[in-house]
Amino acid sequence: MGLLDQVEKGFGAVNTTVFRQVNRATDWWKLPTPVALLNLRALRDDLREHNLYDTEAPPEGNGDSAELPPYRTYDGSRQDPFNPEMGMVGTRFGRNSPTGATAPERGAQMLAPSPREVAARLLHRDQFKPATTLNVLAACWIQFENHDWFGHGENSPDRYIDLPLDQNDEWPEGSPMQIRATSPDRTRTGGSGLPPTYVNTVTHWWDGSQIYGSTEERCRTLRTGSEGKMAIEESEGMLPEESEAKLAGVDLTGFSDNYWIGLSLLHTLFVKEHNAICDHLRGVNPSWDDEQLFLTARLVNSALMAKIHTVEWTPGILANPVLKRAMNANWYGILPNWIRDRFGHLGTEMIGGVVGSELEHHAAPYSITEEFVSVYRLHPLLPDQYPIFSHSSGKLLERLEFDPIQGAGTRKTISEIGWSDLYYSFGVNNPGAITIRNHPLALANHVRLNGDRVDLATIDILRDRERGVPRYNDFREKLRKSRIRRFEDLSDDPEIVEEIRDVYDNEIDRVDLQVGLLTEPLPPGFGFSDTAFRIFILMASRRLKSDRFFTNDYDPRVYTEAGINWVEGNSMSDVLLRHHPELATALDGVENAFAPWNRLDD
Numbered sequence: 001m002g003l004l005d006q007v008e009k010g011f012g013a014v015n016t017t018v019f020r021q022v023n024r025a026t027d028w029w030k031l032p033t034p035v036a037l038l039n040l041r042a043l044r045d046d047l048r049e050h051n052l053y054d055t056e057a058p059p060e061g062n063g064d065s066a067e068l069p070p071y072r073t074y075d076g077s078r079q080d081p082f083n084p085e086m087g088m089v090g091t092r093f094g095r096n097s098p099t100g101a102t103a104p105e106r107g108a109q110m111l112a113p114s115p116r117e118v119a120a121r122l123l124h125r126d127q128f129k130p131a132t133t134l135n136v137l138a139a140c141w142i143q144f145e146n147h148d149w150f151g152h153g154e155n156s157p158d159r160y161i162d163l164p165l166d167q168n169d170e171w172p173e174g175s176p177m178q179i180r181a182t183s184p185d186r187t188r189t190g191g192s193g194l195p196p197t198y199v200n201t202v203t204h205w206w207d208g209s210q211i212y213g214s215t216e217e218r219c220r221t222l223r224t225g226s227e228g229k230m231a232i233e234e235s236e237g238m239l240p241e242e243s244e245a246k247l248a249g250v251d252l253t254g255f256s257d258n259y260w261i262g263l264s265l266l267h268t269l270f271v272k273e274h275n276a277i278c279d280h281l282r283g284v285n286p287s288w289d290d291e292q293l294f295l296t297a298r299l300v301n302s303a304l305m306a307k308i309h310t311v312e313w314t315p316g317i318l319a320n321p322v323l324k325r326a327m328n329a330n331w332y333g334i335l336p337n338w339i340r341d342r343f344g345h346l347g348t349e350m351i352g353g354v355v356g357s358e359l360e361h362h363a364a365p366y367s368i369t370e371e372f373v374s375v376y377r378l379h380p381l382l383p384d385q386y387p388i389f390s391h392s393s394g395k396l397l398e399r400l401e402f403d404p405i406q407g408a409g410t411r412k413t414i415s416e417i418g419w420s421d422l423y424y425s426f427g428v429n430n431p432g433a434i435t436i437r438n439h440p441l442a443l444a445n446h447v448r449l450n451g452d453r454v455d456l457a458t459i460d461i462l463r464d465r466e467r468g469v470p471r472y473n474d475f476r477e478k479l480r481k482s483r484i485r486r487f488e489d490l491s492d493d494p495e496i497v498e499e500i501r502d503v504y505d506n507e508i509d510r511v512d513l514q515v516g517l518l519t520e521p522l523p524p525g526f527g528f529s530d531t532a533f534r535i536f537i538l539m540a541s542r543r544l545k546s547d548r549f550f551t552n553d554y555d556p557r558v559y560t561e562a563g564i565n566w567v568e569g570n571s572m573s574d575v576l577l578r579h580h581p582e583l584a585t586a587l588d589g590v591e592n593a594f595a596p597w598n599r600l601d602d
Contacts, residue, residue: 094368
């Protein structure tokens with residue numbers, strides 16, 4: 001560790017101690033901007049030290065460093081010099097809560113109060129509440145990124161959780177509602193001594209696996225085998241179609257669970273971006289073969305997606321000036337951006353940014369956590385209706401419900417409407433606000449491609465209980481937030497307060513995590529709660545800091561000069577306009593592509 005790093009670490013320890021005292025008296029967003037930024041730094045450092053828990057058995061071997069490939073492997077292995085399996089597909093989710101406090105709820109405890117009652121009375125949309133500072137692409141984006149980071153895989157084919165229903169419940173399939181249990185952790189055998197959790201069926205890394213897949217076999221099926229490129233149908237610019245009959249109408253891509261046109265817009269866009277990067281790299285390196293072009297383009301494309309998420313999507317949904325500066329500093333540091341562009345990473349993580357700094361895992365080996373999965377259950381973002389407008393005139397063409405544009409209807413809808421009108425419509429329409437009573441009704445009685453009928457709001461409640469994610473008050477406390485003592489502290493809406501009190505039979509500590517997150521008053525400009533943000537501020541920087549391709553290996557030696565310049569020189573608007581220049585008028589003057597675009601006159 002260099003002298004500057006030692007100085008920064010010492011400063012961090014003092015900074016954290018000071019703000020532990022400050023936060024007993026006030027919230028970080030109430031402080032002047034420079035002080036609030038230091039407060040966020042203190043929160044992150046504190047969480048790095050106390051809220052990362054390893055669930056894996058120690059790696060075999062003596063820990064000697066190994067020579068690592070200068071590219072992302074297909075399965076996410078060989079990222080870390082001392083633990084070649086860290087973060088690879090099939091490894092376990094970590095925890096942000098002590099492993100002794102993550103036991104799954106069982107029996108009557110897991111069903112009290114009824115997850116169906118919680119969903120019906122507190123989550124299901126009573127009327128659409130829009131998030132007016134965002135567009136629907138922002139909602140699509142987080143699902144697109146989540147599919148890169150985590151997946152629990154197919155639920156159990158033969159194990160169900162039976163949920164008794166009230167006699168007046170109108171669930172079409174009657175009582176009990178049967179919900180498939182999460183597939184068990186195949187790495188935890190008798191006597192293993194490992195804490196309860198589940199395995200990630202995709203790589204844990206920020207590596208674009210939603211479009212590239214998490215195995216070499218899957219990835220090879222998505223490629224042309226020439227010039228490093230991914231397969232795109234020439235006629236309509238669509239991805240190939242899945243060949244399995246049960247997946248008819250769904251794109252052939254790296255990860256296609258819960259697929260709909262919102263995902264297809266982004267999967268297709270970034271496959272096209274991959275191919276554009278290949279063309280650019282081949283122009284600079286004409287002797288490169290298919291494999292070298294592909295692997296380098298994947299590095300560049302994945303880093304571009306990470307940058308877009310860090311400095312565009314996040315400040316869009318957490319539209320607070322302090323947060324915008326903090327996320328910019330995550331990528332660039334506190335120095336002006338032009339200094340990084342000219343001289344590269346300088347100084348420590350704080351001075352030069354996480355990207356390009358020294359790799360570090362802090363208190364535990366890197367993994368996505370179950371708590372992270374829980375706070376990103378952002379289903380209220382999805383509208384129930386999708387007005388479709390002409391991208392050239394702004395004229396309203398039709399209004400679509402959700403069911404016809406998902407699953408088997410995905411490709412058919414795209415073919416009928418066309419890319420330009422869909423991108424424009426998603427760019428001007430608002431998603432739902434992440435708040436109580438705003439879960440989409442389309443997902444309250446939704447039939448999945450496998451034939452299962454589900455109420456997703458009920459499942460959102462049940463999965464946290466099943467997977468041992470603490471309920472709201474315990475969750476808050478573990479993140480250094482004070483416990484809620486009164487139901488009135490949850491909301492300033494008396495009707496909501498009384499409804500929650502009644503559902504939970506006046507037991508404040510039984511309030512579910514999702515209910516608390518959706519009810520909690522928000523910091524200024526925030527699209528989701530400060531409690532969820534505590535997990536975010538920890539894991540957002542961790543996804544960068546623990547990844548050598550965003551730290552030690554983020555340089556021209558690995559990416560090439562052309563690759564680094566592509567990442568640093570492009571934004572979400574650039575990507576959209578490169579492949580759809582007809583959207584220029586709608587995006588003209590729009591600072592953030594996830595904010596509402598310019599509406600054209602009808």
